[in-house]
Amino acid sequence: xxxxxxxxxxxxxxxxxxxxxxxxxxxxxxxxxxxxxxxxxxxxxxxxxxxxxxxxxxxxxxxxxxxxxxxxxxxxxxxxxxxxxxxxxxxxxxxxxxxxxxxxxxxxxxxxxxxxxxxxxxxxxxxxxxxxxxxxxxxxxxxxxxxxxxxxxxxxxxxxxxxxxxxxxxxxxxxxxxxxxxxxxxxxxxxxxxxxxxxxxxxxxxxxxxxxxxxxxxxxxxxxxxxxxxxxxxxxxxxxxxxxxxxxxxxxxxxxxxxxxxxxxxxxxxxxxxxxxxxxxxxxxxxxxxxxxxxxxxxxxxxxxxxxxxxxxxxxxxxxxxxxxxxxxxxxxxxxxxxxxxxxxxxxxxxxxxxxxxxxxxxxxxxxxxxxxxxxxxxxxxxxxxxxxxxxxxxxxxxxxxxxxxxxxxxxxxxxxxxxxxxxxxxxxxxxxxxxxxxxxxxxxxxxxxxxxxxxxxxxxxxxxxxxxxxxxxxxxxxxxxxxxxxxxxxxxxxxxxxxxxxxxx
Amino acid sequence: xxxxxxxxxxxxxxxxxxxxxxxxxxxxxxxxxxxxxxxxxxxxxxxxxxxxxxxxxxxxxxxxxxxxxxxxxxxxxxxxxxxxxxxxx
Ligand SMILES: [Fe+2]
Ligand SMILES: [Fe+2]
Numbered sequence: 001x002x003x004x005x006x007x008x009x010x011x012x013x014x015x016x017x018x019x020x021x022x023x024x025x026x027x028x029x030x031x032x033x034x035x036x037x038x039x040x041x042x043x044x045x046x047x048x049x050x051x052x053x054x055x056x057x058x059x060x061x062x063x064x065x066x067x068x069x070x071x072x073x074x075x076x077x078x079x080x081x082x083x084x085x086x087x088x089x090x091x092x093x094x095x096x097x098x099x100x101x102x103x104x105x106x107x108x109x110x111x112x113x114x115x116x117x118x119x120x121x122x123x124x125x126x127x128x129x130x131x132x133x134x135x136x137x138x139x140x141x142x143x144x145x146x147x148x149x150x151x152x153x154x155x156x157x158x159x160x161x162x163x164x165x166x167x168x169x170x171x172x173x174x175x176x177x178x179x180x181x182x183x184x185x186x187x188x189x190x191x192x193x194x195x196x197x198x199x200x201x202x203x204x205x206x207x208x209x210x211x212x213x214x215x216x217x218x219x220x221x222x223x224x225x226x227x228x229x230x231x232x233x234x235x236x237x238x239x240x241x242x243x244x245x246x247x248x249x250x251x252x253x254x255x256x257x258x259x260x261x262x263x264x265x266x267x268x269x270x271x272x273x274x275x276x277x278x279x280x281x282x283x284x285x286x287x288x289x290x291x292x293x294x295x296x297x298x299x300x301x302x303x304x305x306x307x308x309x310x311x312x313x314x315x316x317x318x319x320x321x322x323x324x325x326x327x328x329x330x331x332x333x334x335x336x337x338x339x340x341x342x343x344x345x346x347x348x349x350x351x352x353x354x355x356x357x358x359x360x361x362x363x364x365x366x367x368x369x370x371x372x373x374x375x376x377x378x379x380x381x382x383x384x385x386x387x388x389x390x391x392x393x394x395x396x397x398x399x400x401x402x403x404x405x406x407x408x409x410x411x412x413x414x415x416x417x418x419x420x421x422x423x424x425x426x427x428x429x430x431x432x433x434x435x436x437x438x439x440x441x442x443x444x445x446x447x448x449x450x451x452x453x454x455x456x457x458x459x460x461x462x463x464x465x466x467x468x469x470x471x472x473x474x475x476x477x478x479x480x481x482x483x484x485x486x487x488x489x490x491x492x493x494x495x496x497x498x499x500x501x502x503x504x505x506x
Numbered sequence: 507x508x509x510x511x512x513x514x515x516x517x518x519x520x521x522x523x524x525x526x527x528x529x530x531x532x533x534x535x536x537x538x539x540x541x542x543x544x545x546x547x548x549x550x551x552x553x554x555x556x557x558x559x560x561x562x563x564x565x566x567x568x569x570x571x572x573x574x575x576x577x578x579x580x581x582x583x584x585x586x587x588x589x590x591x592x593x594x595x
Contacts, residue, residue, distance in 0.1 A: 011585075011586050012584065012585055012586045013585065055581070055582040055583050055584060056569075056572075056582060056584050057584055058569065058572070062569055066569065066570070066572045066573055069573050070573055073573070205577075206577050206579075209576075209577075210513065210542070210576060210577055213541070213542070213576075214539050214540045214541060214542055215540075217540040217541035217542075218540045225541055229515050229541070229542075229576065232575075232576045232577065233515075233572060233573060233574065233575050233576065235575075235576070235577055236572075236575040236576070236577055236578045237572070239577070239578070240578075240582045243581070290539065290540060303509060304509070304511075304579050306508070307508030307509060307510075307579065307580075307593050307595075308579070310508055310593070310595045311508065311581070311593050311594050311595055313595070314594065
């Protein structure tokens with residue numbers, strides 16, 4: 001550590017004031033309205049921007065110092081990982097599926113967050129908010145870069161890492177995360193803060209990163225632990241920015257409450273849908289598991305989210321509308337989506353597999369109310385079909401939800417045997433939804449969501465016109481290499497061979 | 507009362523910070539998970555600079571914690587001397 005400091009002349013509060021708030025000025029050449037034109041149209045009323053303060057009181061000089069320290073730590077470990085064949089320390093190569101999904105779906109989201117915070121940092125009218133958003137914008141581009149850099153080492157040896165940016169734009173399951181961020185980026189500045197700063201950072205990133213990074217550590221993936229922790233060290237600041245912004249809006253004017261509440265409802269539900277992917281990673285893809293998705297949701301969703309909404313109740317905020325449906329879905333979400341990913345594995349840039357007996361035991365223990373009753377029988381059936389040489393593959397295309405873009409594979413709240421499906425007619429077209437939550441989001445802003453780019457309709461449009469082979473080229477998916485079963489894949493064969501070479505003299 | 511928490515990377519630097527938190531927050535519960543340490547406390551948790559300094563034997567800037575933080579929960583207030591997390595319920 002080179003951060004040893006002698007007693008400072010100025011205290012934290014004074015330094016924050018001088019190096020942040022006092023950087024602002026009153027505009028004279030143009031009116032404030034002309035300089036900050038986007039802070040009014042969403043209906044949020046702000047009377048005093050100076051009331052917003054970063055509780056960490058981080059100033060730019062300290063920011064650069066600590067971020068540089070984080071980068072040095074990060075690259076020291078990434079270099080060691082690459083130099084020492086760190087990829088052979090993984091528990092098993094099918095673990096890499098989780099990392100591929102992360103790179104294809106989540107890392108591009110970091111880049112979107114970077115763009116979004118750069119924009120809102122310019123659009124907000126208060127200096128404290130501007131500086132904090134600017135820091136977060138820099139953090140997010142760092143996250144995107146360090147993640148791509150860390151995972152590029154796996155790209156030297158394994159399939160499915162080579163075209164993440166094409167896949168982010170074009171393949172189907174990544175469009176879940178893509179549409180979440182596109183939706184946030186095309187919102188006004190205050191809604192963006194609720195979407196990313198509050199719902200994503202405060203309510204959801206704990207569920208995304210904390211158990212996942214702990215899981216990476218458990219599975220010998222030094223590269224991911226390193227980028228994860230390096231990114232996560234910024235996360236406490238991001239969460240705090242999100243929470244402070246929401247309190248700021250609520251304190252500034254009571255008329256802001258109904259607008260804010262509507263955004264909380266919307267963005268909680270959108271975030272929960274992204275987390276369905278994370279649930280499959282935690283419950284199915286880590287060879288050695290830290291905790292189940294359900295356990296993580298109990299700690300970081302129910303308990304921590306509950307504490308947060310109790311705290312905000314003094315402003316009149318209630319828990320998000322979909323809170324109850326979410327709690328009911330937790331026993332089922334990861335299983336239902338994983339069954340989907342398995343049967344559509346021809347179209348995924350990662351491999352599928354049937355959980356082993358050992359893994360199914362673990363799932364029974366973690367999901368006593370649902371796994372044996374609803375999901376084990378299906379996996380057993382799938383296993384029988386695979387053993388008979390007639391594996392269960394679905395070459396039909398999934399019906400996607402117009403809002404969250406997940407395939408409609410989830411069940412009715414209260415009946416795990418009945419697929420939940422909602423539809424509405426809008427201006428002569430039919431739109432499909434996976435849930436009441438997603439349908440309501442559409443109904444509130446139909447003109448936004450009818451413009452959504454959906455991967456399945458794309459397949460039937462120019463230039464693909466329904467040609468599956470052409471689609472694979474279009475999404476940069478090499479058939480028989482990136483997709484299909486893990487058993488017999490190059491990833492499996494190479495990992496076993498190289499690990500054998502690394503641990504013996506053969 | 508709602509639980510506040512702070513999670514830190516498990517490394518050499520954070521050993522002293524965790525020790526200080528345990529000393530200053532008798533109700534804190536330390537959970538050691540792979541590569542990280544999570545500390546829960548009912549309603550309030552405080553990290554004091556002086557306690558950390560007395561353990562590491564050098565001056566310590568609380569903002570150094572940013573390097574090792576993984577996550578936290580609660581309303582934050584940071585001064586030169588302490589970092590406090592609270593829930594108002
Ligand atoms: Fe990030
Ligand atoms: Fe949906």
